[in-house]
Amino acid sequence: MRNISDIIEHHLKSIITESPNGLIEIQRSELADLFQCVPSQINYVINTRFTVQKGYIVESKRGGGGYIRIRKVQIVSKARLQELLTEELIGEAITQSVGNAIVERLLEEGLVNLREATLMKIATSRSVLTVDTELRDRLRANILKQMIAAILLK
Incomplete structure (x- = not known):
């Protein structure tokens, strides 16, 4: 329930x-x-x-x-979405919970399917990125930015 x-x-x-x-x-x-x-x-x-x-x-x-x-928020264009997600929301570093929220947004908008969203969350999880917190959040940001760029280019 x-x-x-x-x-x-x-x-x-x-x-x-x-x-x-x-x-x-x-x-x-x-x-x-x-x-x-x-x-x-x-x-x-x-x-x-x-x-x-x-x-x-x-x-x-x-x-x-x-x-x-x-x-x-309505998505005007994929280019604007990529700019919004990568520069304004992700920036140089991002926590796992905020990263997961962004992936959920991509899923809700139909830009990724459930399998892709799950893989994105796993690839950016703290159990995979086993380095100190500051470096982990920076790595997560870079990984998410590259994934989003690849998704929006397809």
Whole structure:
């Protein structure tokens, strides 16, 4: 059985998918009431499941009349995606969790299949890159950049 975070994530993604412009505006308290959970659970889901690396932009306003806007970033071109992923999100070094989030984004966008995504995650995992942390994060960034370039060139 799925946990409440998975259910909330699925609900929000389905609303975003149905939205003509890929944008939703929600009330944290209303969503918490709907799922009978505390508002901090909604915050957790939004902060961990709707990140830039996963292809979302989140804006929020707290207080009375506050809201949370979640927008699915649309891919304009493969060249722009490669630039965004390699320069802006990966940079010189990247952690395993952020790297995995980027691979998941590629999978969601249909740019890699499940097998390719699994291989990318394995090749950049800390169990394979068995060197000190700083070097490992730099190696992971270089490997991911090259993989993404190869994928987007096909």
